[in-house]
Amino acid sequence: MDDIPPPLPANPSRFMDQLRASMRSRHLAYRTEKTYCGWIKDFIYFHQKRHPLEMGAIEVDAWLSYLANQRHVAINTQKTALNAVVFLYKHFLHKDLGQLAFTRTNKGRRIPTVFTHEEAMRVLGFMEGDHKLVASLMYGSGLRVMESVRLRVQDVDFAQQCLIIREAKGDKCRRTLLPKALLEPLRIQIDLALSIHQQDLNEGFGKVYLPYALEKKYPKAATSPAWQYIFPAPNRAKDPRSGVIRRHHVGEQQVRRSVARALAKSHIHKKASCHTLRHSFATNLLRAGTDIRNIQELLGHNDINTTMIYTHVIGIHERNVSSPLDR
Numbered sequence: 001m002d003d004i005p006p007p008l009p010a011n012p013s014r015f016m017d018q019l020r021a022s023m024r025s026r027h028l029a030y031r032t033e034k035t036y037c038g039w040i041k042d043f044i045y046f047h048q049k050r051h052p053l054e055m056g057a058i059e060v061d062a063w064l065s066y067l068a069n070q071r072h073v074a075i076n077t078q079k080t081a082l083n084a085v086v087f088l089y090k091h092f093l094h095k096d097l098g099q100l101a102f103t104r105t106n107k108g109r110r111i112p113t114v115f116t117h118e119e120a121m122r123v124l125g126f127m128e129g130d131h132k133l134v135a136s137l138m139y140g141s142g143l144r145v146m147e148s149v150r151l152r153v154q155d156v157d158f159a160q161q162c163l164i165i166r167e168a169k170g171d172k173c174r175r176t177l178l179p180k181a182l183l184e185p186l187r188i189q190i191d192l193a194l195s196i197h198q199q200d201l202n203e204g205f206g207k208v209y210l211p212y213a214l215e216k217k218y219p220k221a222a223t224s225p226a227w228q229y230i231f232p233a234p235n236r237a238k239d240p241r242s243g244v245i246r247r248h249h250v251g252e253q254q255v256r257r258s259v260a261r262a263l264a265k266s267h268i269h270k271k272a273s274c275h276t277l278r279h280s281f282a283t284n285l286l287r288a289g290t291d292i293r294n295i296q297e298l299l300g301h302n303d304i305n306t307t308m309i310y311t312h313v314i315g316i317h318e319r320n321v322s323s324p325l326d327r
Helices: 015-025 030-046 057-069 075-092 117-125 129-141 145-149 180-202 252-266 274-287 292-299 304-314
Strands: 162-165 174-177
Touching: 015 030, 015 075, 030 057, 030 075, 057 075, 117 129, 117 252, 117 274, 129 145, 129 174, 129 180, 129 252, 129 274, 145 252, 174 292, 252 274, 274 292, 274 304, 292 304
Parallel strands: none
Antiparallel strands: 162 174
């Protein structure tokens, strides 16, 4: 349950616990919470554990400049660090930082690694079971690994042949493609998941985790088939927040390790990971002539510039540009 936030004290007194409580009141994703808290701790330790209330724009500028000049972080990494301290001061401490004047990093964003269709299918060919289906959704539907493992029965619309991604990055909801090749495998997987759920019910369990206190609003939802995870974990475990024994979804890290093993077996010598399958979804759509705005919507990007990075991946050969040596 590595994506479930641990419980906080009812009346938190420690600074970081109060900060985490503030983040959860705003429904920040747990991964965002962990990332922001990590950077805020880094900021505090950089200034010899001074309390943030004793610091301000000068100290923030010094830290962000240090990240650029000494740690040579990438642009997006520095932006994330900036977002973390802005949240700290604006939303938690309610203190205006004013105009910041830090050194911006000049380490550009890297072009993402992508697979050809043949490479992607070779990687999937060395996988099996539910992990293969999770990876197939990353390549066939453009899902992030966490979006794949979090899918629930109600998120698959077989009639419309689409997936509804409800717990996406930034707490956004979107629709994306459901490949025809995955219709039958998903039906089989859902039948298996509901069979496991029925067994849990028969043994006195069967309540699945629901976000945002939905269990209080809809008491029967936690045991309904619609809310069950499509990729249930092999074993039940204690929910660290409530102490309830329940079955969570399959672990993100387990899928990552399966993809890493498949990459090794496929002998594809690229710096690749689960996210490469999502990148490959986007680039192959672009190669097929799909409008960049549609790709942005399918991927769930806020900014079109984030999606535009894929035009740099496919740009050269698809424009009929060739080396003079090959003429």
